[in-house]
Amino acid sequence: MAVPATDKNSARFLRVPRLALKHREAVEAWLFVSPILTGFLIFFLGPLIAVFFYSMTEWNLLTQQAAFVGMENYADALSRNPDFWHVVRNSLIFAAGLVPLNMALALTLALALSRPFFGVVFFRAVFFAPVVTSAVAWAIVWKFLLQNEAGAVNQILAVVGIDGPNWLREPDWAMAAVIVTRVIKMVGLNMILYIAALQTIPRDYEEAARLEGASNWQIFRMVIWPLLAPTTLIIMVITTIGSFKVFDHIYLMTGGGPENGTLVLAFYIYEQGFKFFNVGYASALAMIMFVVVMVLTIVQLMLRRKDMQ
Amino acid sequence: MTSLTLSNLEKRFGNVEIIRGVDLTIKDGEFVVFVGPSGCGKSTLLRMIAGLEDITKGSLYIGDRLINDVQAAKRGVAMVFQSYALYPHLNVRDNMGFGLKVRKVPVEERQRRVKEAAAALKLEALLDRYPRELSGGQRQRVAIGRAIVGNPQVFLFDEPLSNLDAELRVHMRSEIASLHKRLGNTMIYVTHDQIEAMTLADKIVVLHDGRIEQIGTPRELYTRPGNLFVAQFIGSPKMNIMPAAAITLKPAGREVGTGAAHSIGMRPEHLSVVAPGEGMLRGKVVISEYTGAASLLHVALDNDETCLVTHDGPAPAADTEVGLEIAIENLHFFDREGNAIDGKAIAEPAPLP
Numbered sequence: 001m002a003v004p005a006t007d008k009n010s011a012r013f014l015r016v017p018r019l020a021l022k023h024r025e026a027v028e029a030w031l032f033v034s035p036i037l038t039g040f041l042i043f044f045l046g047p048l049i050a051v052f053f054y055s056m057t058e059w060n061l062l063t064q065q066a067a068f069v070g071m072e073n074y075a076d077a078l079s080r081n082p083d084f085w086h087v088v089r090n091s092l093i094f095a096a097g098l099v100p101l102n103m104a105l106a107l108t109l110a111l112a113l114s115r116p117f118f119g120v121v122f123f124r125a126v127f128f129a130p131v132v133t134s135a136v137a138w139a140i141v142w143k144f145l146l147q148n149e150a151g152a153v154n155q156i157l158a159v160v161g162i163d164g165p166n167w168l169r170e171p172d173w174a175m176a177a178v179i180v181t182r183v184i185k186m187v188g189l190n191m192i193l194y195i196a197a198l199q200t201i202p203r204d205y206e207e208a209a210r211l212e213g214a215s216n217w218q219i220f221r222m223v224i225w226p227l228l229a230p231t232t233l234i235i236m237v238i239t240t241i242g243s244f245k246v247f248d249h250i251y252l253m254t255g256g257g258p259e260n261g262t263l264v265l266a267f268y269i270y271e272q273g274f275k276f277f278n279v280g281y282a283s284a285l286a287m288i289m290f291v292v293v294m295v296l297t298i299v300q301l302m303l304r305r306k307d308m309q
Numbered sequence: 310m311t312s313l314t315l316s317n318l319e320k321r322f323g324n325v326e327i328i329r330g331v332d333l334t335i336k337d338g339e340f341v342v343f344v345g346p347s348g349c350g351k352s353t354l355l356r357m358i359a360g361l362e363d364i365t366k367g368s369l370y371i372g373d374r375l376i377n378d379v380q381a382a383k384r385g386v387a388m389v390f391q392s393y394a395l396y397p398h399l400n401v402r403d404n405m406g407f408g409l410k411v412r413k414v415p416v417e418e419r420q421r422r423v424k425e426a427a428a429a430l431k432l433e434a435l436l437d438r439y440p441r442e443l444s445g446g447q448r449q450r451v452a453i454g455r456a457i458v459g460n461p462q463v464f465l466f467d468e469p470l471s472n473l474d475a476e477l478r479v480h481m482r483s484e485i486a487s488l489h490k491r492l493g494n495t496m497i498y499v500t501h502d503q504i505e506a507m508t509l510a511d512k513i514v515v516l517h518d519g520r521i522e523q524i525g526t527p528r529e530l531y532t533r534p535g536n537l538f539v540a541q542f543i544g545s546p547k548m549n550i551m552p553a554a555a556i557t558l559k560p561a562g563r564e565v566g567t568g569a570a571h572s573i574g575m576r577p578e579h580l581s582v583v584a585p586g587e588g589m590l591r592g593k594v595v596i597s598e599y600t601g602a603a604s605l606l607h608v609a610l611d612n613d614e615t616c617l618v619t620h621d622g623p624a625p626a627a628d629t630e631v632g633l634e635i636a637i638e639n640l641h642f643f644d645r646e647g648n649a650i651d652g653k654a655i656a657e658p659a660p661l662p
């Protein structure tokens with residue numbers, strides 16, 4: 001009879017403090033995350049909810065008149081306003097050009113610069129420098145370099161006998177120019193991420209493969225590339241998101257032109273909201289962009305996870 | 310013919326000379342072990358043979374083919390790395406088949422050879438696992454399996470057992486020995502564990518500071534170390550070395566001089582405890598360490614030297630006065646430069662006139 005009693009007692013004795021401890025840990029955890037959580041609520045979730053509300057209004061900043069219109073703004077964007085699909089298409093082209101180009105270049109540079117050799121730090125710095133230069137200065141300088149006849153790019157091309165296009169005045173070339181200059185500016189960041197990942201891969205893998213007769217390409221394809229998969233995924237996600245959000249570059253180099261050829265989603269939202277003061281419509285566009293980016297991110301994550309199994 | 314000839318091999322990293330002229334012949338099918346203290350260049354020498362480091366000077370032959378400038382993959386060698394270097398994203402089957410796949414061996418043959426190697430190493434049940442799902446010993450076996458599959462002429466091992474616990478190490482040691490017996494390939498094995506060296510080797514190469522100190526069978530190195538370094542490196546606990554001047558040799562009760570000998574070595578296991586006053590040396594037990602099979606006595610000698618003695622049977626307590634005896638043939642004599650000199654001339658008492 002005494003035995004179960006002690007059991008019960010000891011069980012209770014053990015349980016109470018454990019729960020208390022759990023509770024305390026939880027409180028501490030919440031305390032630690034509370035600053036960032038506060039920031040998240042005030043600066044992200046708050047505006048997001050606000051934007052969602054605005055997106056259901058017809059609100060003109062100039063006349064200060066607002067009216068609740070339900071899903072009208074979304075319907076406008078998705079089915080009535082042809083601009084919207086044109087803009088989405090531009091954004092997709094921009095992403096489809098920028099993401100692969102950026103990643104391929106970043107990986108190539110990282111492979112070349114991940115091993116120490118004389119001057120390696122210098123080269124890394126050279127390719128990383130554009131990341132930390134002002135986007136405004138960068139865009140303006142490139143706009144200057146890409147002028148039709150006076151531009152340095154076309155003058156150099158002329159030397160080798162190529163008659164360069166008027167880069168920023170022809171829709172397709174303008175898009176290409178914006179993509180390439182943006183890649184050159186941002187590639188350093190991904191390069192650094194890839195270098196960091198490459199440096200965590202033990203040298204032994206490469207040597208073992210080489211001893212077994214693998215060529216450089218085989219070593220890359222069969223050993224290095226699979227081991228880089230997690231990094232590639234992260235880089236792909238952040239680069240894709242970044243490409244959907246591109247604004248400053250477009251604003252400064254082409255202003256969305258020519259013939260709306262570089263009018264991408266973020267810039268279109270800006271125009272609608274702050275040039276034409278269609279706050280409700282702009283808010284609906286922003287919500288759509290948010291959902292698109294989120295869906296894309298989730299899809300990428302899921303694809304890679306399946307790929308890795 | 311898969312003999313190897315290393316002739317005056319040298320390796321520099323920048324200005325630092327790491328391998329300073331190594332001459333060595335390895336016979337077909339021989340099991341050669343490189344031993345030496347950490348940093349002496351064992352791995353570097355092995356990697357030069359593998360083709361992972363280029364050769365600064367000298368020549369390297371496999372059979373009678375000069376291979377200084379032959380690519381690693383074309384030398385017919387396979388290497389087992391200390392880290393195992395198993396590709397984490399490939400399962401055991403693909404890890405073992407990697408080299409064959411790279412060399413475009415047809416799928417069926419690849420499967421067959423992987424299966425054979427897996428059977429030889431009892432890995433069949435693990436073929437679909439990933440390296441992270443294996444124990445240390447299993448990983449080790451996969452690494453060896455990967456080397457076997459390629460059917461190399463020469464196996465190179467760089468401290469393959471150093472990441473295993475003591476028990477597994479003993480087990481894998483015997484597996485490697487039986488593998489060598491079965492395959493009969495030339496094997497070169499790097500270790501700094503001298504038990505591994507003694508048990509596995511046909512021939513041990515003792516390296517020190519980028520040079521070969523001595524080459525010999527385990528028995529030769531133990532019984533006739535060529536110099537002080539080898540004498541102290543081979544054998545555990547290590548050999549006692551004393552200045553010759555501090556010792557009076559009294560074989561059969563007669564005193565003999567120590568001749569040209571500058572120092573004298575005695576292995577702890579060759580010394581035996583006798584009554585004080587008897588034997589060649591006399592001292593006081595300082596510490597007695599019980600190790601199970603025997604005790605290790607630290608004896609402070611009257612001549613101010615300390616001497617280690619392996620003693621079985623009940624150990625004398627600390628502070629006991631003891632005498633130490635050693636058979637003359639177990640003494641090692643070294644000259645001023647530390648090179649061994651033939652003890653016979655010294656220790657053999659000159660015939661009475």
Ligand SMILES: Nc1ncnc2c1ncn2[C@@H]1O[C@H](COP(=O)(O)OP(=O)(O)OP(=O)(O)O)[C@@H](O)[C@H]1O
Pocket residue numbers: 322327345346347348349350351352353354501
């Ligand atoms: N790539 C390199 N560049 C410069 N020095 C090197 C390089 N590789 C090795 N060394 C130096 O060469 C010496 C020998 O190294 P090695 O790895 O061959 O030693 P080891 O005998 O295998 O030692 P351990 O038992 O610790 O593995 C060391 O002093 C090491 O610092």
Ligand SMILES: [Mg+2]
Pocket residue numbers: 351352353467468
């Ligand atoms: Mg080593």
